[in-house]
Amino acid sequence: MEQKDKLFKEIFDSNSKKIFHLCYGYTGDTDAANDLLQETFLKVWQNLDKFRNKSLISTWIYRIAVNTCLTYLRSEKRQAKDELTDNIIENKIEEFSEKNEQVALLYKCISKLEENDRLIITMVLDELPYHEIADISGISEGNLRVKIHRIKQKLTELYSQYASV
């Protein structure tokens, strides 16, 4: 049991930052990103015994995180995701205005993308190898390259569009 605890802590320490960044890119909100991060690692803990080393452990964790983000439920207590993201980003812009307007703008642009595209571009921005992203998102590498190209274009357009306002 102690060995499992130790392994979990090592996994958490080496992956939590990237997973948090992924969740943050998806939601644009630190609290929601923290919730998603915790939900992801809860599942990692629950399923650690079932991990069979068929892929890299980071790929496995990313896959859990991506699917946790995609299945992040809308409930009466939780506002609709798109609405939530927009509202939070709007507020964040004011918060960031002096400190780092460009970063806030980037999150706003990411929030304008489709949910799955948000996750893919976040992994691209974090420089994950394409074959790993393909493995995580369940898309063939060929299709993924086309998709990434399209998302990059869209994000760049959005960024230029908002930056010039």
Added chain:
Amino acid sequence: MQAFDQIQELWQKHEVEVKVSADEMLQQAKKEVNGLKLKSALNILGMLASFIAIAALWIFFHFESWTTHVGIVIFLVAILSSTIVLYRDHRLISKSDFTVHPKDFINSLKTYQLNRYSLYNGMYWLYTTALSLGFIFTFIEILPNLSYIQRIFAVGITIVWMLFCSTILRKAVMSREKERIALLIEKFERISGQISTPE
């Protein structure tokens, strides 16, 4: 893609802060997993305790009428079947995690939700009818031994209980189940739309 490189640089420069430490996460994970298991286990234990209590009543008390024996057997079968269903659900919930195996989840979700819905509807009526029948059979022997007031009280409580189960309780449980299924459908649509759609 020079503009994108600038965006990437901006992204990578932006430091994020993880609010939770590995130790806290480990503690929380253990607590939540144990809490979930405990709740589910207590539910099953509660049903088993009812089963044992009624079985003990049957073994240690002397009942003369065959109707009482039939009534008690109906109670026991109803409770045992519900416990088995609870146990199967418990195993299903603890075994499958759709975020770890999304493809399996997508394939089984529609079947699962239909099964759950029909099973739940069927089980509900079966359970209520069985318990009501059990009461009727046991009352045949028990009621003559009670005073007039006690008889009215026992029959009254049973009728109120049956009405409560078939109206307020049933509606509440059905609406909870309906909401749960709606959430599952939403999950299914969101996942299948975003992961499985061919490019």
